[in-house]
Amino acid sequence: MSCFLTCVRFDDSTTDKKPKITGSVSVSGITCYTWGDVESLTSNFSRLIGSGGYSSIYLARLSGAKKAAFKVHVGSHRLYQVFRSELEILLRLQHPHIVKLLGYFDDSEETGALLLEYLPQGNLQEKLNHNSKQVLPWRNRTAIAFQVAQAMEHIHEKCSPQIVHGDIKSSNILLDKNLNCKLCDFGSARVGFSSMVQPSTTMMIGSPGYTDPHYLRTGIASKKMDMYGFGVVVLELVSGKEAVSAEKGEMLVHTAAPLIHDICDLGANIAEEKVRQFLDPRLSKDSSLDIEEVKTMLGVAAFCLRSPPSLRPSASQVVQTLVQKIPSLSFLSCGKEA
Numbered sequence: 001m002s003c004f005l006t007c008v009r010f011d012d013s014t015t016d017k018k019p020k021i022t023g024s025v026s027v028s029g030i031t032c033y034t035w036g037d038v039e040s041l042t043s044n045f046s047r048l049i050g051s052g053g054y055s056s057i058y059l060a061r062l063s064g065a066k067k068a069a070f071k072v073h074v075g076s077h078r079l080y081q082v083f084r085s086e087l088e089i090l091l092r093l094q095h096p097h098i099v100k101l102l103g104y105f106d107d108s109e110e111t112g113a114l115l116l117e118y119l120p121q122g123n124l125q126e127k128l129n130h131n132s133k134q135v136l137p138w139r140n141r142t143a144i145a146f147q148v149a150q151a152m153e154h155i156h157e158k159c160s161p162q163i164v165h166g167d168i169k170s171s172n173i174l175l176d177k178n179l180n181c182k183l184c185d186f187g188s189a190r191v192g193f194s195s196m197v198q199p200s201t202t203m204m205i206g207s208p209g210y211t212d213p214h215y216l217r218t219g220i221a222s223k224k225m226d227m228y229g230f231g232v233v234v235l236e237l238v239s240g241k242e243a244v245s246a247e248k249g250e251m252l253v254h255t256a257a258p259l260i261h262d263i264c265d266l267g268a269n270i271a272e273e274k275v276r277q278f279l280d281p282r283l284s285k286d287s288s289l290d291i292e293e294v295k296t297m298l299g300v301a302a303f304c305l306r307s308p309p310s311l312r313p314s315a316s317q318v319v320q321t322l323v324q325k326i327p328s329l330s331f332l333s334c335g336k337e338a
């Protein structure tokens with residue numbers, strides 16, 4: 001990667017108040033920061049906007065009051081490796097529905113930070129939460145499913161070598177001010193043949209409630225494990241429920257199993273009443289709701305959750321199905337930002 005980056009130092013001397021960027025810039029505009037830059041751009045890590053198993057995410061302010069997010073991995077070689085792996089993948093990805101890398105800090109040992117575009121509406125899991133101020137309209141829920149499928153189609157089918165995300169879940173789907181989404185967190189991703197490595201030689205990936213049972217048994221990461229995670233996300237979008245219920249610890253795939261079974265048997269002939277019982281009750285007054293579209297979304301989820309994994313659709317098949325069967329998606333053109 002070092003050949004990818006050309007170090008061009010620049011100095012922002014227009015005002016003393018602006019943080020001085022003393023790092024390096026690549027030909028493609030990815031900035032290489034110093035640790036001092038990370039401290040000053042985050043105002044000494046004053047605003048935590050998210051945290052995960054591997055990192056803490058802080059709000060950063062760039063020149064011109066532009067906001068960004070610094071994803072900081074500190075403290076161990078293991079976390080550093082996760083950072084490096086995500087950095088190397090993000091450097092190769094450019095898609096309207098994948099979070100954009102703006103820059104990074106790398107001490108080459110145990111600390112790394114990724115500067116990412118800032119998504120002001122947080123993650124999908126929070127947005128679907130019953131404590132969220134805003135109820136996510138049906139039209140946006142179908143658009144999010146469509147956009148995530150487009151992002152997955154890009155990494156699975158349009159990249160060389162192809163990429164398995166490895167941790168598709170609603171907290172890894174970020175929302176912009178218009179509720180368009182971007183897939184994030186490539187720390188678990190596997191590139192090309194590395195996705196076939198057995199669990200004895202590598203750490204297991206995935207999150208409770210989203211993990212493909214076939215992956216749990218075999219340890220073989222594949223595109224089809226991403227499709228399984230996507231199926232769970234679609235169930236969350238339809239029901240407004242969490243992948244694992246905070247109260248009872250129940251998995252959504254288990255509570256949805258009888259309905260999924262009926263959908264597989266009956267398809268669009270499934271009784272409307274059963275579909276409505278599963279539907280997020282907060283959507284009952286939503287004028288954009290269309291019960292046929294709900295059936296399509298449930299059909300997609302059912303196919304993505306099938307076993308064996310070979311029966312699951314590819315991301316591009318999902319994209320095609322959604323665009324054909326959900327007329328409200330026609331206002332979004334494939335592959336372009338909405």
Ligand SMILES: Nc1ncnc2c1ncn2[C@@H]1O[C@H](COP(=O)(O)OP(=O)(O)OP(=O)(O)O)[C@@H](O)[C@H]1O
Nearest residue numbers: 050051052053054055069116117118119123171185
């Ligand atoms: N670019 C961003 N803009 C706004 N919020 C963000 C951004 N990146 C991350 N976040 C917030 O931080 C949370 C954690 O981010 P992320 O999943 O990348 O961290 P992680 O350490 O890899 O977590 P995990 O435990 O899922 O692997 C996200 O769910 C989101 O709420």
